[in-house]
Amino acid sequence: MNKLTHFDETGQAHMVDVGQKAHTHRIATATGSIQMQKATFDMVMSGSHKKGDVIGIARIAAIQATKKSPDLIPLCHPIALTRVAVEFIPDESNSTIHCTVTTENIGQTGVEIEALTGVQIGLLTIYDMCKAVDRGMVIKEVKLLEKSGGKSGTWVAD
Amino acid sequence: MNKLTHFDETGQAHMVDVGQKAHTHRIATATGSIQMQKATFDMVMSGSHKKGDVIGIARIAAIQATKKSPDLIPLCHPIALTRVAVEFIPDESNSTIHCTVTTENIGQTGVEIEALTGVQIGLLTIYDMCKAVDRGMVIKEVKLLEKSGGKSGTWVAD
Amino acid sequence: MNKLTHFDETGQAHMVDVGQKAHTHRIATATGSIQMQKATFDMVMSGSHKKGDVIGIARIAAIQATKKSPDLIPLCHPIALTRVAVEFIPDESNSTIHCTVTTENIGQTGVEIEALTGVQIGLLTIYDMCKAVDRGMVIKEVKLLEKSGGKSGTWVAD
Amino acid sequence: MNKLTHFDETGQAHMVDVGQKAHTHRIATATGSIQMQKATFDMVMSGSHKKGDVIGIARIAAIQATKKSPDLIPLCHPIALTRVAVEFIPDESNSTIHCTVTTENIGQTGVEIEALTGVQIGLLTIYDMCKAVDRGMVIKEVKLLEKSGGKSGTWVAD
Amino acid sequence: MNKLTHFDETGQAHMVDVGQKAHTHRIATATGSIQMQKATFDMVMSGSHKKGDVIGIARIAAIQATKKSPDLIPLCHPIALTRVAVEFIPDESNSTIHCTVTTENIGQTGVEIEALTGVQIGLLTIYDMCKAVDRGMVIKEVKLLEKSGGKSGTWVAD
Amino acid sequence: MNKLTHFDETGQAHMVDVGQKAHTHRIATATGSIQMQKATFDMVMSGSHKKGDVIGIARIAAIQATKKSPDLIPLCHPIALTRVAVEFIPDESNSTIHCTVTTENIGQTGVEIEALTGVQIGLLTIYDMCKAVDRGMVIKEVKLLEKSGGKSGTWVAD
Numbered sequence: 001m002n003k004l005t006h007f008d009e010t011g012q013a014h015m016v017d018v019g020q021k022a023h024t025h026r027i028a029t030a031t032g033s034i035q036m037q038k039a040t041f042d043m044v045m046s047g048s049h050k051k052g053d054v055i056g057i058a059r060i061a062a063i064q065a066t067k068k069s070p071d072l073i074p075l076c077h078p079i080a081l082t083r084v085a086v087e088f089i090p091d092e093s094n095s096t097i098h099c100t101v102t103t104e105n106i107g108q109t110g111v112e113i114e115a116l117t118g119v120q121i122g123l124l125t126i127y128d129m130c131k132a133v134d135r136g137m138v139i140k141e142v143k144l145l146e147k148s149g150g151k152s153g154t155w156v157a158d
Numbered sequence: 159m160n161k162l163t164h165f166d167e168t169g170q171a172h173m174v175d176v177g178q179k180a181h182t183h184r185i186a187t188a189t190g191s192i193q194m195q196k197a198t199f200d201m202v203m204s205g206s207h208k209k210g211d212v213i214g215i216a217r218i219a220a221i222q223a224t225k226k227s228p229d230l231i232p233l234c235h236p237i238a239l240t241r242v243a244v245e246f247i248p249d250e251s252n253s254t255i256h257c258t259v260t261t262e263n264i265g266q267t268g269v270e271i272e273a274l275t276g277v278q279i280g281l282l283t284i285y286d287m288c289k290a291v292d293r294g295m296v297i298k299e300v301k302l303l304e305k306s307g308g309k310s311g312t313w314v315a316d
Numbered sequence: 317m318n319k320l321t322h323f324d325e326t327g328q329a330h331m332v333d334v335g336q337k338a339h340t341h342r343i344a345t346a347t348g349s350i351q352m353q354k355a356t357f358d359m360v361m362s363g364s365h366k367k368g369d370v371i372g373i374a375r376i377a378a379i380q381a382t383k384k385s386p387d388l389i390p391l392c393h394p395i396a397l398t399r400v401a402v403e404f405i406p407d408e409s410n411s412t413i414h415c416t417v418t419t420e421n422i423g424q425t426g427v428e429i430e431a432l433t434g435v436q437i438g439l440l441t442i443y444d445m446c447k448a449v450d451r452g453m454v455i456k457e458v459k460l461l462e463k464s465g466g467k468s469g470t471w472v473a474d
Numbered sequence: 475m476n477k478l479t480h481f482d483e484t485g486q487a488h489m490v491d492v493g494q495k496a497h498t499h500r501i502a503t504a505t506g507s508i509q510m511q512k513a514t515f516d517m518v519m520s521g522s523h524k525k526g527d528v529i530g531i532a533r534i535a536a537i538q539a540t541k542k543s544p545d546l547i548p549l550c551h552p553i554a555l556t557r558v559a560v561e562f563i564p565d566e567s568n569s570t571i572h573c574t575v576t577t578e579n580i581g582q583t584g585v586e587i588e589a590l591t592g593v594q595i596g597l598l599t600i601y602d603m604c605k606a607v608d609r610g611m612v613i614k615e616v617k618l619l620e621k622s623g624g625k626s627g628t629w630v631a632d
Numbered sequence: 633m634n635k636l637t638h639f640d641e642t643g644q645a646h647m648v649d650v651g652q653k654a655h656t657h658r659i660a661t662a663t664g665s666i667q668m669q670k671a672t673f674d675m676v677m678s679g680s681h682k683k684g685d686v687i688g689i690a691r692i693a694a695i696q697a698t699k700k701s702p703d704l705i706p707l708c709h710p711i712a713l714t715r716v717a718v719e720f721i722p723d724e725s726n727s728t729i730h731c732t733v734t735t736e737n738i739g740q741t742g743v744e745i746e747a748l749t750g751v752q753i754g755l756l757t758i759y760d761m762c763k764a765v766d767r768g769m770v771i772k773e774v775k776l777l778e779k780s781g782g783k784s785g786t787w788v789a790d
Numbered sequence: 791m792n793k794l795t796h797f798d799e800t801g802q803a804h805m806v807d808v809g810q811k812a813h814t815h816r817i818a819t820a821t822g823s824i825q826m827q828k829a830t831f832d833m834v835m836s837g838s839h840k841k842g843d844v845i846g847i848a849r850i851a852a853i854q855a856t857k858k859s860p861d862l863i864p865l866c867h868p869i870a871l872t873r874v875a876v877e878f879i880p881d882e883s884n885s886t887i888h889c890t891v892t893t894e895n896i897g898q899t900g901v902e903i904e905a906l907t908g909v910q911i912g913l914l915t916i917y918d919m920c921k922a923v924d925r926g927m928v929i930k931e932v933k934l935l936e937k938s939g940g941k942s943g944t945w946v947a948d
Contacts, residue, residue: 004201004212006287012403013215013372015379019341019398019422025809032297043162054162056685056803057171060692060864061232063805067860067868068230070383072279073286074219074376078383078396080868082809082898087802106809108398112293113286120278120297121230128231128271129164135270135302135313139190139278142297155293170719171688173695177657177714177738183493214369214487218376218548221489225544225552228699232692236699236712238552240493240582245486264493266714320517320528322603324875329531329846331853335815335872335896348613359478370478373487377548384546386857388595389602390535390850394857394870424872428609429602436594436613437546444547444587448479451586451629455506455594455616460609471609499651527846530645534706534850537647541702541710554710556651556740561644580651636833636844637922645847664929675794686794689803693864704858704911705918706851744925745918752910752929753862760863760903761796767902767934767945771822771910774929787925 006075015075018108025106026149030115032142033091033098034123040134041095044126054129055088055097062086062122066103066114073117077109084114086122099123100145112147164233173233179266184307188273190300191249191256192281198292199253202284212287213246213255220244220280224261224272231275235267242272244280257281258303270305322391331391337424342465346431348458349407349414350439356450357411360442370445371404371413378402378438382419382430389433393425400430402438415439416461428463480549489549495582500623504589506616507565507572508597514608515569518600528603529562529571536560536596540577540588547591551583558588560596573597574619586621638707647707653740658781662747664774665723665730666755672766673727676758686761687720690731694718694754698735698746705749709741716746718754731755732777744779796865805865811898816939820905822932823881823888824913830924831885834916844919845878848889852876852912856893856904863907867899874904876912889913890935902937 005016036044044054063084070078083104090097101118103111123139130137148154163174194202202212221242228236241262248255259276261269281297288295306312321332352360360370379400386394399420406413417434419427439455446453464470479490510518518528537558544552557578564571575592577585597613604611622628637648668676676686695716702710715736722729733750735743755771762769780786795806826834834844853874860868873894880887891908893901913929920927938944 003291004287005290008401011211012401013211013375013379014402015382015397015400017399017420019420053169053171053685053688056688057232057692059803060689061230063803064696064861064864065230066805068226071380072219072223072226073283074215074380076286077398080396080870081805082867083807084805085798085802086804104807104809107396112289113282116282116285116297120282120300124271124274124278125231127274128234129162131270132163133161135305136315137301139274139300140298142278142300143295144293147293157294166717170717171691171695172718173698173713173716175715175736177736211369211372214372215376217487218373221487222380222545222548224489229696232696235714238554238712239489240551241491242489243482243486244488262491262493265712319607320603321606327527328875328877329527329849329853330876331856331871331874333873333894335894369485369487373548377546381546384542387854388535388539388542389599390531390854392602393872396870423870428605429598432598432601432613436598436616440587440590440594441547443590444550445478445480447586449477451618451621452631453617455590456614458594458613458616459611463609473610527843530843530846531850533645534847537645538703538706538854540647554712554739555647556709557649558647559640559644560646578649578651635923636919638919643843645843685801685803689864693862697862700858700862704851704855705915706847708918744921745914748914748917748929752914752932756903756906756910757863759906760866761794763902764795765793767937768947769933771906771932772930774910774932775927776925779925789926 018077021108023106023108024149026110027104028110028112028115028147029102029145030119031100031145032119032123033096033140034126034137035096035140036137037134038095040130045090054126058122058125059086061125062101062118065121066118069114069117073113076113079105079107079109081105081114086118110147110150112144176235176266181264181266182307183264184268185262186268186270186273186305187260187303188277189258189303190277190281191254191298192284192295193254193298194295195292196253198288203248212284216280216283217244219283220259220276223279224276227272227275231271234271237263237265237267239263239272244276268305268308270302334393334424339422339424340465341422342426343420344426344428344431344463345418345461346435347416347461348435348439349412349456350442350453351412351456352453353450354411356446361406370442374438374441375402377441378417378434381437382434385430385433389429392429395421395423395425397421397430402434426463426466428460487549492551492582497580497582498623499580500584501578502584502586502589502621503576503619504593505574505619506593506597507570507614508600508611509570509614510611511608512569514604519564528600532596532599533560535599536575536592539595540592543588543591547587550587553579553581553583555579555588560592584621584624586618645707650709650740655738655740656781657738658742659736660742660744660747660779661734661777662751663732663777664751664755665728665772666758666769667728667772668769669766670727672762677722686758690754690757691718693757694733694750697753698750701746701749705745708745711737711739711741713737713746718750742779742782744776808867808898813896813898814939815896816900817894818900818902818905818937819892819935820909821890821935822909822913823886823930824916824927825886825930826927827924828885830920835880844916848912848915849876851915852891852908855911856908859904859907863903866903869895869897869899871895871904876908900937900940902934
């Protein structure tokens with residue numbers, strides 16, 4: 001039967017034992033988006049082609065954030081990421097920017113949280129850089145798209 | 159005319175000068191939610207009343223995260239928060255948990271990003287603790303609700 | 317003959333070479349306690365059963381601290397912990413709370429410092445949360461109980 | 475009546491509001507000690523006069539740790555320390571080294587936790603550097619000696 | 633007579649007391665450069681106009697590094713920077729990129745170390761991104777150009 | 791043909807995939823120096839023999855900094871260093887102190903950046919501790935001396 005593995009049998013939180021798990025190649029992809037006003041979207045987009053590169057800065061923030069998951073999420077294991085890639089896709093008709101982060105490692109525990117942290121901080125960096133002109137931006141639908149590796153194998157979002 | 163203040167006139171990113179701004183009392187409130195399966199929601203909720211306190215741990219993670227915004231968001235100023243409060247509200251009919259974070263300081267720059275960071279990491283901690291039983295959880299509608307203080311005064315989301 | 321291995325033959329501090337050591341399963345358990353007034357003890361204990369969970373928060377702080385040892389202790393190697401467990405045991409007759417932290421990894425260097433860091437910060441978090449009512453609390457007898465793995469094998473405190 | 479201020483009236487942890495408190499000059503002094511074997515004590519002491527300076531390294535670790543309290547202790551406010559001093563006093567007859575840390579700031583919240591963090595990490599650094607020759611060292615009696623400033627004024631340990 | 637203020641009268645390192653110093657507006661500007669092969673220089677320069685923006689990433693790393701000085705430099709006080717600006721100037725005839733960082737705060741201690749940290753990490757980020765094609769790059773002449781504010785007033789490099 | 795590997799084929803920065811690279815023993819040695827006034831040099835040198843040990847503190851700062859490279863350099867992989875050694879060599883005739891840092895690991899990516907970070911922060915710590923008497927000190931010629939291990943094998947500076 002399912003239970004929350006971050007608690008032991010007496011209900012106390014712990015960092016679960018992964019020492020006996022196999023070292024496998026693990027990949028996770030997470031996604032999310034930020035919706036803004038049309039004028040804000042246009043400013044961001046014009047920047048990525050010339051000066052004032054909001055997207056470039058958000059990409060760096062996202063990559064760096066993936067390395068900080070164990071510091072941010074209490075029961076997250078420290079892991080050594082072997083690859084991080086971040087993609088931003090503009091959706092002009094909805095004045096929305098989509099962010100996708102892929103993380104990889106060869107290890108005993110997965111990299112889903114690292115991918116999700118990257119998406120969150122990448123999108124929040126866009127918010128930070130545009131907030132002076134648009135405080136009402138909304139970060140939406142942050143979720144795991146797919147993961148592979150480990151005992152539970154491959155999982156793909158519906 | 160509006161422009162992105164995180165870039166100077168030549169388009170280079172900088173941490174903007176706040177040295178001449180007034181020290182005012184600033185408050186920001188941000189919100190967001192995480193939607194999960196009914197069974198996951200029930201597990202989390204039963205925990206907050208007795209053992210295995212997912213919500214209690216997420217609250218601590220949210221508070222700690224508000225202190226890390228300047229480390230996570232490249233152009234965010236270091237600030238000294240004077241208060242942080244985090245509330246989680248369960249919405250049983252939608253198997254959703256809402257998170258609200260309020261941050262305060264007396265300073266030269268606002269605390270919106272700190273509140274938003276707290277919401278994101280609080281919700282991601284719930285994801286982390288429940289992911290073994292429900293990888294499809296979705297973090298939704300992370301946004302600023304209200305802020306006050308500073309030159310731009312009070313702002314309230316529509 | 318014994319010598320302090322953190323110094324080379326000329327007396328200069330270094331982070332010692334562990335690159336040729338075997339990857340073994342290492343476990344360390346450390347302990348310590350905090351003594352307080354009877355009234356403070358009663359407040360903490362009532363909290364762990366219902367609201368205001370001092371112990372739950374101290375546990376999270378202890379777990380997170382074990383991940384920060386390389387950042388806190390100058391010559392400590394970065395390592396990837398595979399398990400962390402924290403237990404608090406109340407001792408009503410002495411108005412004392414005992415903390416025990418167990419850390420594990422599979423690696424080239426031990427996890428004793430990580431366990432001790434967890435004990436220290438777990439107990440200090442209790443101090444922090446109760447200091448408004450009892451500044452005279454004392455943290456006592458922080459020490460290693462047992463460790464196994466590595467070239468020096470198993471060690472148990474007297 | 476006394477209560478634990480880190481919890482609100484519903485029992486939820488928060489970082490308490492210090493925004494309305496006065497900016498006063500605050501000083502805290504904390505102490506603690508580490509007891510070791512006679513041979514270990516002699517090694518450490520010989521080092522502080524010539525090569526292999528355990529005490530010098532522990533002092534730096536203690537100072538740096540005082541700056542990390544808000545990162546280590548969940549509900550601790552970020553503050554700007556204006557002074558940190560660390561003293562180690564050898565007690566040859568008991569093969570013990572005492573550590574005293576004094577912290578100061580001009581601010582809205584006290585610096586007791588910072589002083590205690592410094593003592594703990596200073597002593598643990600001694601443990602780390604000597605553990606290869608003496609795993610049974612014990613960290614003892616870590617406590618606040620005195621604090622001044624703030625609404626509650628001066629407090630001195632019995 | 634001059635002495636090193638980071639040591640007390642007995643020669644022990646401390647974080648010096650700045651609590652009684654005036655809060656003044658302080659500005660520091662530091663500079664440094666990285667010299668590389670002609671082919672490497674051309675690759676970097678072509679990137680800043682279109683894809684693969686080495687300079688843009690180095691700028692973000694420099695800004696973030698200025699916030700980490702108290703964590704990197706043992707006796708550095710924590711301070712709240714109010715402005716950071718980073719400029720990179722290419723010198724084609726010498727295949728060299730110059731970096732200038734300006735930091736500001738209103739506080740009790742200066743921001744020279746923050747500016748120098750920014751220069752160092754900005755240049756090292758360029759090294760990191762180009763090292764696969766040119767390991768022989770050299771970071772040169774990192775120094776303070778000018779500082780103002782505080783008791784010692786304005787200082788300008790020869 | 792050479793290209794900057796930190797960018798993918800579309801020019802977007804990423805943390806490059808090292809997951810398929812061999813785990814090899816990697817060593818890097820970097821160097822740099824700081825030039826100061828004769829009087830400053832004499833102060834620093836007298837300290838390393840008795841009280842006020844500037845060099846000892848700079849060595850600790852350098853070692854700790856090598857562990858922070860992934861946090862400072864955006865596209866740097868997290869790695870587990872297995873050895874760090876730092877040497878300072880005084881050059882009296884030029885009032886200069888040379889710093890050499892050697893880093894090692896057994897892993898999928900090199901440790902050059904870690905060695906260079908150590909040199910930079912070690913030298914900047916000297917600057918910090920002496921700046922009250924000599925603001926004009928210059929950090930010079932920070933560069934890689936040699937590296938071995940990995941696919942590209944051994945490299946030695948000209």
